[in-house]
Amino acid sequence: MPSPSENIPECSYPAGQGKTAPEISGEVEQCVRERLQEFQTEIDALRRENERLKRVENEAFLNGKQELDLIYASAPIGLCLIDTDTRYLRINRIFAEMNGYSIGEHIGKRVREILPDLADAAEELTRKVVKTGEAVLNTEIQGETPARPGAVRYWKETWSPLKNDRGEVVAINIVAREITGQKQAEDALHRSEGQLALEVETLTKLHTFSTRLLAMSDIETVAQEALDELIDLVGAEMGTLQVYDPVTGGLKFMATRALDEAAIASLPAVIAPDYPSTCGRALKTRQRIIVEDTLSDPAAAAHRTPAAKLGYRAAQSTPLLANGELFGMISTHFRQPHHFTEHDLRLIDLAASHTASLMERTRAAEILRESEERLSLALEAAQFGTFDFDLRTRKANWDEQSKRIFGVSGRGGPGYEGFIGLIHPDDRARVEAVLARAFDPATDGTYETEFRIIRPDGGMVWNRTAGKMYFEGEGPERKAVRQLGINQDITERKREEEALKRHTAELARLHRDLKIANREANLYLDILTHDIGNTENVSNLYADILIEALQGKEEEIGYVKKLQRSVQKSIEILRTVSTIRRIHRTTSELRPVGLDAAIRGVIRSSPSSTILYDGASSRVWGDDLFPVVMDNLVGNAVKHGGPDVEIVIRVEELDGRVLVSVEDTGPGVPDTEKQEIFHRYEQKRRGVGEGLGLYLVRILVERYGGMVWVDDRVPGRPEEGAAFRFTVATAPESD
Template structure:
């Protein structure tokens, strides 16, 4: 017979199982909560580590010198920029160093601590510090203080950046501005800047008082209308026109008369510039004002002198016309009569007639030279290519009684039809002053685009102390009648042709052996072929 299950026994067995299940569920729930909490904590930890990493990267990569010190100034922490800025070998080398060692003036530390105690922080303070090697640097410093509950300073934290370059630039600019201002304020010219919007001078240098009699302060109070009223009425229209043009071009030049404080007009020259805003509207006009009254008076005087010189030149030409034409004609007639007398008079009177004829010939010669000099000075030369060999041979033919040796060269030079006068006067001078039996040598040599010409003689020569002045006797009046005119003519002709002339000994070191007149002429660019 089967046994039936006891209901009470089954109930007794089910209760522990339910409790176990409940406890298991509670444990699982608690475990899940722990896992969730652990995940949250891990997330917080990761975020903290990432934040710490970012902070450290920010600290270590910062371009400013970051630092932390205790109350006594010992460096507890710093970044690489701080190390580089102050010349430490490493961060470890900087830690434990007293920051007071980086102060040029130790009293700055006391001032800093007092400020921190009062304000809790110091912002953007410019200070002088020093590197480890003792060199100075200018820094801008920002520092905060951390205090205990009872107000005792525990630590200072801050950052600095090297401001030395900016400070040097600032000092250089200040020094430059000082020099510039010194130049302006000691200049004889007056510098100014006028504010066109405010219609007043922002700046005008002290020289204005010397020029116009007004102080800079008095001029600053003068408006544009009053300025224009003081400009001479005849000068106002061109001044207004130039100011309008300067507003468009940015610069201008004014020349006008201005009524000074003592009631006289002074001539002023004003070099100005106009500064405009981005829209092209004039903001400022600045410039330099110079008193040119003296220059203007000199220009008036120069114009008067020029007129007088032109008048004198016309009168001189008239006198030269009379001298070279009318007197020249009279001398030629006198010479003809003298020749007739030479043939008809005998005895002592004939000697006088010969001397008279010689004097007339000399007078005619002088008039001829004066006429040529006048022609030279009458206007610019018309230079051309001239056959030098032909000119020399023609002039030699004019002295058939003189033994002349010619060492020539076929070349052409830059000259005009007066070139023959150079050889006429040099050969004639040798014959005239060389004494009986004088011989003449003419030599031509080509050298590097120039032609060297020598006219030498076997006469008495030229002493060393006269070689320089021989061409200037006529100008210095160290001469007899007509003496020096020929060589003066020679010199101005050679100058006219772009050459130069000098005299030396025919035999070097022996003036008594004769003179050699040497001159250079420019060789013509193109020399036509000769048959």
């Protein structure tokens, strides 16, 4: 580059050409000004060039410090880099969070733009570092930042110069560590050394307490130890720790100390949120409740008596909260009125926080352990195994269960070809077709199939496999690169399925046989009903003739009449059996039935019996067999009560149902037989017969959606008669 003098033209003027001295002096001054202006222009150009070169040099220097990126990303303290104009060039996340802005919001801005309250101190430190070229170590800065508006915070910072090759300060590295807590602790120390010593001692105890609890895995042990430790820390005389029961929404006692067990037993087993004790009120509000004297605190009035039984006058209850979830309640009690200091409450908070966290961890560990045990048992019970094929390397990774299923051993397990080779020859083509579809990149790669395995030892098992193919690439290059799946030994299930098939076939055969037998039975019943009916008519005719022929021979006539009754009984049994068959073979649609008409029809068919009935207006749901119910109940009373029996029929309307009672003065039904008589062939002592009539009553009433039973006509005195009752649903009145 030419020197400045080479670019500046010389100032020449003619000397002594008739000009006056002032004129010559003016020209000289003009020339000097021009030369000075030209020098200044050149100097400015050189200065700009020099500054540009310096910036380029500085930027190159800074760009060469890439290793700072890793430090900035991983350092556990605040780091930043500013230029000599306090402009942020680089900052890490921790420093940015201290200031209350993002990293991006810092870059390129001066400290005054980001933190105006701290700008004066920052600019003074910058000038000092630039001027001296020396670091400022462990300087303390205080002020407010947008991260915590209104809060005075403290930082311990070191400002170190960053120099170029010429030793010029081009930037400043700042290392910052927030010491707000430390300053507060120092202030507290200055206020009270004794208080600090107490805090240190307390923290030591809490640390020991927490360390000991960390080694415990049983939640009940944790609860008792936590309660004992807190009582000792705050000098309480008694206490309780309760766990929260999410099912009831209340608290259950888990640990107690120095409280009378009988008094505790008198308390509710579950303390609800509306219970007036400190723990109940704290449960309701999820906040600590303090009572310094139960006798003078109006809020404790409702709990004074239980408190007196438990023997305390002052108490506090603090919820055990972890991550916003309630785990229980820890309470401390004093026998006399007691003032809870801030120190006490801090201790309680710390202990409660530790205890809740440990309870959360202990419960989570128990849940995880139980879950793992259930999963392990489930996998073992289901005989699940897993496998992983790397289709690029052809390597396999089978778990032990899969190896057991396939009867193989060794590290890793068979590859894909080995897997295919173990499949039963009759199933191999089908399985390969299933896998081929899963290998198709156009599918989602999932598959499931069942097949037989021929183990190396010759044994055969059934296996269920399910899995998924994972693909890589795009378009024509897309292909399966990995296969993950499960195996399950289903041999036992297949055996059960085969047994079920055989059982089903056997049931089908039995069903066919039963249908044939049923048809034959119905045929026989039809024949019996028809033929015996005809025979009855003939028998009655001959019996009547025989009675006329035996006029005057009363004993012989009695035998003939017994014969007639036996024939009639046989006909009644056949009719009942036919009715039962009809019920079982057909499905009748229920319709409204007039109850009064059905009852009066039965009364008309029993003119020789004494039957009392006041009438009824109800309509009930039934069908054309409904009169059979009344006929059998009345007939049962007549048959077992004899000619002098009195029968009363009552009808009561209940809520949507009708209760019908048929009461008689006959021999009654013992309590031991009241259930049995409604079943087939359980007629018992009320007379001869097969018990089909009452069985028919039961199945008809149940068909109508009701129920039937028998009571004593006079409660507790079965010998004075029976009361047969049944209910049926009320039907709407006809239009």
